[in-house]
Each structure stands twice: as C-alpha cells, then as structure tokens.
Amino acid sequence: ETSRRASKLDEKGMEVAVCHHGFLLKALNMYRGEIFAYPLYLQKELMPAKAQFFAMDVACKYWPYLEKAAGVIPALQDLTTMKPFLSVMHARAHAT
Known part of the structure; x- marks a missing residue:
C-alpha cells in the first residue's frame, strides 16, 4: 500500500531549458516519463525571451507533433x- 502510493508521487526525472552558455532558464519535474507536454510547456515559457532555436534529443518526433x-x-x-x-549523435543515427 505505501509503496503504491509513493510511486505516484515520485518524479521520473527532470526536463530543463538552458541557453547556449549552459545556464538554466527553466526546469520542471517529470512525473509521467517523457511526454511532449513537458517540452511544450518549456517552449511556451521561453517565448517571451524570443528563443530562436530548440534542441531536443527527440525533436524529430516532437516537431511534427507541435x-x-x-x-x-x-x-x-x-x-x-x-x-x-x-x-550530432542522434542525427547520425538517422543517417544510417
């Protein structure tokens, strides 16, 4: 019972947005694993800052969704x- 309740509260990881210098701009806890709602939220939060680029390891799947x-x-x-x-590593995987 306790472990089942606790599993619903545990974070599955973090999703972060950083600038090209590596400074943290926004972060959030992931509770459901990697779902597109997380990068969508971060993107919406960064729009006032006029972010121009979006790098993500699964951008090839996320961008058509967006x-x-x-x-x-x-x-x-x-x-x-x-x-x-x-x-580069992910792009090479697509090239093979």
Whole structure:
C-alpha cells in the first residue's frame, strides 16, 4: 500500500531549458516519463525571451507533433517559429 502510493508521487526525472552558455532558464519535474507536454510547456515559457532555436534529443518526433497541435490550437503557432535541431549523435543515427 505505501509503496503504491509513493510511486505516484515520485518524479521520473527532470526536463530543463538552458541557453547556449549552459545556464538554466527553466526546469520542471517529470512525473509521467517523457511526454511532449513537458517540452511544450518549456517552449511556451521561453517565448517571451524570443528563443530562436530548440534542441531536443527527440525533436524529430516532437516537431511534427507541435506542428499538428499548432494547426488545431492557433495559440501554439508562434512556437513553430523556433528552429529545431538534433544532437550530432542522434542525427547520425538517422543517417544510417
């Protein structure tokens, strides 16, 4: 009983947004594993700062999701102005 209740409270990890210098801009605890709601929230939080680029290890999966969501929810359209990119290691995996 106690372990089942505690498992619902435990964080699964952290999602962070940093600048190109590595300074932390925003962070959040992940409670459900890696879901697209987390980077979407961070992106929305960084829009007032006029962030231009968006790097994420699964940007290849997230970006089509964002574009589809922005087509349905016009308030998300501004998020698609950021330029997504992958790490070199992830991009090489796509090349093979």
